[in-house]
Amino acid sequence: MVLNELVSLSNIYGSNEELVLAGGGNTSAKDGDVMYIKGSGTQLATITDEGFVKMSRAALADIFTKEYPSDDDAREAQALADLTAAKMPGEENKRPSVETLLHSLFPHRFVFHVHPALVNGLTCSVNGKEAAEELFGDGFVWIESCKPGYTLSKICYDKMNAYKAQTGKDADMLLLQNHGIFLAADTVEEIGEKLAAVMSKLNAAVVREPDFDSGDYDGEKAQKCFDVIYELYGDDAVITYEPSAEAIRFAESPETAKAVMKPFTPDHIVYCKAEPVYGFCQACIRGAVNEYVDEHGYMPKIIIINGCGFFAVDLTPKGSETAATLFNDALKVATYSESFGGPLHMTDELSDFITNWEVESYRQKQNA
Numbered sequence: 001m002v003l004n005e006l007v008s009l010s011n012i013y014g015s016n017e018e019l020v021l022a023g024g025g026n027t028s029a030k031d032g033d034v035m036y037i038k039g040s041g042t043q044l045a046t047i048t049d050e051g052f053v054k055m056s057r058a059a060l061a062d063i064f065t066k067e068y069p070s071d072d073d074a075r076e077a078q079a080l081a082d083l084t085a086a087k088m089p090g091e092e093n094k095r096p097s098v099e100t101l102l103h104s105l106f107p108h109r110f111v112f113h114v115h116p117a118l119v120n121g122l123t124c125s126v127n128g129k130e131a132a133e134e135l136f137g138d139g140f141v142w143i144e145s146c147k148p149g150y151t152l153s154k155i156c157y158d159k160m161n162a163y164k165a166q167t168g169k170d171a172d173m174l175l176l177q178n179h180g181i182f183l184a185a186d187t188v189e190e191i192g193e194k195l196a197a198v199m200s201k202l203n204a205a206v207v208r209e210p211d212f213d214s215g216d217y218d219g220e221k222a223q224k225c226f227d228v229i230y231e232l233y234g235d236d237a238v239i240t241y242e243p244s245a246e247a248i249r250f251a252e253s254p255e256t257a258k259a260v261m262k263p264f265t266p267d268h269i270v271y272c273k274a275e276p277v278y279g280f281c282q283a284c285i286r287g288a289v290n291e292y293v294d295e296h297g298y299m300p301k302i303i304i305i306n307g308c309g310f311f312a313v314d315l316t317p318k319g320s321e322t323a324a325t326l327f328n329d330a331l332k333v334a335t336y337s338e339s340f341g342g343p344l345h346m347t348d349e350l351s352d353f354i355t356n357w358e359v360e361s362y363r364q365k366q367n368a
């Protein structure tokens with residue numbers, strides 16, 4: 001049965017940390033007029049039948065025939081209401097993934113969407129599109145960085161239609177700038193084959209791998225940093241310290257840290273905040289954090305210190321650990337992007353939009 005296959009596809013790939021971090025990514029399957037889509041707040045690795053939301057494909061298709069307001073809040077509220085109305089009876093208490101509309105655009109039976117660091121090394125790089133053309137020919141549709149939600153799905157709708165008109169083929173691969181990848185196929189096996197082909201081509205194109213072995217860090221300075229961070233955040237703060245060779249390399253100077261001082265993808269904003277803070281030593285942290293709070297109105301989650309690497313700070317162990325995991329992901333993306341012309345971050349405008357986006361904060365709450 002299609003739902004069983006979807007669950008196993010989700011569990012297998014969802015447990016692979018090279019593909020999925022912190023509840024990111026989503027999957028779907030179509031069966032007649034029904035589309036099963038991952039529910040918001042569920043995890044691919046552990047999802048069961050119950051975690052999927054049954055949607056009406058006809059109602060989803062209708063959404064693309066409508067006109068929505070240009071005002072961000074009004075448009076997203078209306079599109080969300082239509083998405084909610086597209087749930088099948090009995091699904092009232094579930095919330096479909098924020099990327100449901102994108103899944104509905106593919107005619108294929110299975111759709112798989114993830115944000116792997118290796119893929120994002122390409123989608124978050126200066127020459128990403130050109131490099132993708134070299135690697136994948138005309139086998140993909142490139143989607144420029146844009147606002148998530150309805151806006152993104154409408155752009156994909158138009159681009160996928162244009163692709164079909166031009167090539168005569170249904171698009172089965174989307175590369176989303178500063179976001180991730182969509183793959184579609186009629187069988188679970190084909191999804192696996194397409195994914196393996198993409199990952200192996202990218203692996204072969206990468207010139208430098210990130211190094212997460214412990215680096216040569218200044219232990220005394222790191223200890224002093226811990227003390228200052230506790231003073232600033234309170235004794236309840238949970239600190240995850242990352243002194244990897246890669247973290248130390250990026251922490252070397254404000255110049256080297258530039259590659260990770262802005263977010264690459266929405267995931268980095270959701271779990272690490274839009275920007276980290278940089279300091280040369282324990283003495284600088286206090287001033288740097290205070291300045292950051294004045295500017296942003298909240299405490300930073302990531303503190304980068306020269307000679308030490310970075311510290312991920314939150315009030316819960318899970319929050320601190322997830323922030324560290326996602327910032328390590330940003331270090332990976334930055335490293336891989338070196339193979340494709342260097343890092344390309346999200347614009348400040350987009351970053352602010354995500355920071356304020358209600359749907360993303362819902363996801364973070366669910367995963368907290």
Ligand SMILES: [Zn+2]
Nearest residue numbers: 025099115180
């Ligand atoms: Zn996504």
